[in-house]
Amino acid sequence: MNTTGTVRVRFAPSPTGALHLGGVRTALFNWLFARHYNGKFILRIEDTDQTRSTDESIKVILDGMKWLGLDWDEGPFRQTERMEIYRAHVDKLLKEGKAYHCYCTPEELDARRKEAMAAGRPPKYDRKCRTLKAPVEGRTPAVRFLSSDEGQTIVRDLIRGAVTFENQQLDDLIIQRSDGLPTYNFAVVVDDVTMNITHVIRGDDHLNNTPRQIQLYSALGYEPPKFAHLPMILGPDKTKLSKRHGATAITEYIDLGYLPEALVNYLARLGWSSGDQEIFSPKELIEKFTLENVGKAPSVFNQEKCVWLNHHYIQQADPGRLAELVLELLKKDGVVKQGAEPDLEWFKKLVKILIERSHTLVEMKTAALPFLADEIQLDEKAKAKHLTPDVALLLIELAGKLKSTEPFTHTEIEKVFNGLVAEKGIKLGKIAQPVRVALTGGTVSPGIYDVIEVMGKDKTIKRVEAAAAGIK
RNA sequence: GGUCCCAUCGUCUAGCGGCCUAGGACGCUGGCCUCUCACGCCGGAGACACGGGUUCGAUUCCCGUUGGGACCA
Numbered sequence: 001m002n003t004t005g006t007v008r009v010r011f012a013p014s015p016t017g018a019l020h021l022g023g024v025r026t027a028l029f030n031w032l033f034a035r036h037y038n039g040k041f042i043l044r045i046e047d048t049d050q051t052r053s054t055d056e057s058i059k060v061i062l063d064g065m066k067w068l069g070l071d072w073d074e075g076p077f078r079q080t081e082r083m084e085i086y087r088a089h090v091d092k093l094l095k096e097g098k099a100y101h102c103y104c105t106p107e108e109l110d111a112r113r114k115e116a117m118a119a120g121r122p123p124k125y126d127r128k129c130r131t132l133k134a135p136v137e138g139r140t141p142a143v144r145f146l147s148s149d150e151g152q153t154i155v156r157d158l159i160r161g162a163v164t165f166e167n168q169q170l171d172d173l174i175i176q177r178s179d180g181l182p183t184y185n186f187a188v189v190v191d192d193v194t195m196n197i198t199h200v201i202r203g204d205d206h207l208n209n210t211p212r213q214i215q216l217y218s219a220l221g222y223e224p225p226k227f228a229h230l231p232m233i234l235g236p237d238k239t240k241l242s243k244r245h246g247a248t249a250i251t252e253y254i255d256l257g258y259l260p261e262a263l264v265n266y267l268a269r270l271g272w273s274s275g276d277q278e279i280f281s282p283k284e285l286i287e288k289f290t291l292e293n294v295g296k297a298p299s300v301f302n303q304e305k306c307v308w309l310n311h312h313y314i315q316q317a318d319p320g321r322l323a324e325l326v327l328e329l330l331k332k333d334g335v336v337k338q339g340a341e342p343d344l345e346w347f348k349k350l351v352k353i354l355i356e357r358s359h360t361l362v363e364m365k366t367a368a369l370p371f372l373a374d375e376i377q378l379d380e381k382a383k384a385k386h387l388t389p390d391v392a393l394l395l396i397e398l399a400g401k402l403k404s405t406e407p408f409t410h411t412e413i414e415k416v417f418n419g420l421v422a423e424k425g426i427k428l429g430k431i432a433q434p435v436r437v438a439l440t441g442g443t444v445s446p447g448i449y450d451v452i453e454v455m456g457k458d459k460t461i462k463r464v465e466a467a468a469a470g471i472k
Numbered sequence: 473g474g475u476c477c478c479a480u481c482g483u484c485u486a487g488c489g490g491c492c493u494a495g496g497a498c499g500c501u502g503g504c505c506u507c508u509c510a511c512g513c514c515g516g517a518g519a520c521a522c523g524g525g526u527u528c529g530a531u532u533c534c535c536g537u538u539g540g541g542a543c544c545a
């Protein structure tokens with residue numbers, strides 16, 4: 001690939017809602033491409049649609065990118081701050097006769113479109129205003145691009161190869177609406193040109209816009225950038241991923257307890273691969289990422305695999321970091337009150353014993369609950385199965401032994417259990433399960449010695465005795 | 473409807489004419505480990521959409537069909 005000169009790519013989201021997975025993947029690929037080739041990654045906010053754009057949404061996008069670690073080198077630029085630039089380019093085209101005023105109202109266009117469809121003709125603009133001699137009184141015109149209707153426009157896409165479009169099929173598209181705002185296709189071209197973008201890497205859904213844009217570049221007298229159209233991310237029903245497929249916004253994944261590195265790794269592998277490798281650090285991704293290994297086929301977002309990666313990265317993560325993240329979740333839920341945080345070192349110990357069986361931070365949070373609460377509710381089924389009359393005495397005996405256990409550590413606690421088991425000639429499960437239920441309320445938890453150690457002597461004995469007392 | 477794109481296990485993918493009895497990962501599943509659940513380890517089921525070419529030889533190249541998707545309305 002020709003990479004002489006600095007690579008400049010951009011991510012250009014519309015701030016009309018959440019930052020969702022498709023957008024994130026586009027941003028990620030652009031970012032990886034820029035970093036791989038030591039280029040620049042530019043962030044541009046496409047907010048010309050002022051009725052739908054919000055500052056809140058811009059904040060969500062920027063926060064999401066930061067969370068993922070996708071740092072940008074220039075921007076964020078906002079299109080609303082660049083209106084003069086668009087206007088100047090429109091004027092230039094008008095002056096050179098490459099664009100013309102169109103006085104047709106949306107209603108008129110709509111009517112003619114319907115007429116054309118009814119008559120079996122393609123619903124294309126009929127170019128009525130192309131030959132207009134004088135302005136129409138009392139109307140503010142839109143501006144249309146005078147496109148060629150002969151020949152072909154070939155998009156040389158870095159992922160798809162050459163894609164040919166018949167110019168005849170292309171419309172005289174509006175580049176400036178009657179309210180003076182530039183249209184999407186026009187603003188994009190002007191922006192990419194004036195920002196010296198070298199590679200436009202974007203979703204497949206823009207491939208059909210590309211020939212028009214190429215024509216605009218050449219009308220404006222600019223060399224078009226190189227294009228690369230990424231395959232879409234689909235939902236389980238194989239249609240474009242959208243809200244009805246469940247969690248699609250990046251913020252939802254934060255709330256669900258995902259780690260950014262897991263999401264980055266997962267999204268990188270959607271539509272891109274490097275042999276058999278599944279796990280990539282950001283550094284490796286940057287090293288190995290090229291457009292050559294980007295696939296053409298759309299891919300379905302698979303929650304299970306994403307969770308698996310999240311589990312993997314939770315195992316790798318620093319317990320201190322996890323402790324802080326889980327604590328945040330607990331505060332958000334109101335389980336932990338500001339100023340009443342548990343001892344951080346103790347909490348870290350707790351987190352450590354939960355790591356292995358946690359797929360998300362939310363799971364970790366849930367598993368931490370019995371350790372934080374003063375009182376616990378015993379699961380009825382677990383109680384019925386494990387807290388049976390024959391274990392009442394065992395529990396009392398165990399509690400007694402634990403009272404004099406010093407130091408109160410995994411090793412010493414294990415000795416107590418082993419001693420009791422040998423003495424009574426029972427299986428470990430006979431006592432471990434009832435204790436687990438007594439301490440955590442349920443039948444699933446980390447290893448019982450770890451649970452006891454972290455729970456602490458007082459709480460352990462209190463709960464074991466309470467459980468024994470509750471057996472009828 | 474028009475234009476464009478796409479097509480390997482359920483899903484993500486490797487494969488860039490012979491190495492393929494099609495490899496890996498998630499998920500599913502049988503077993504081992506075991507104080508529960510996980511983790512881990514060992515094993516299993518599971519795909520080249522179809523039909524024509526091209527070629528000594530097609531998953532791989534070409535054409536068509538089918539299917540799916542996107543865009544424009």
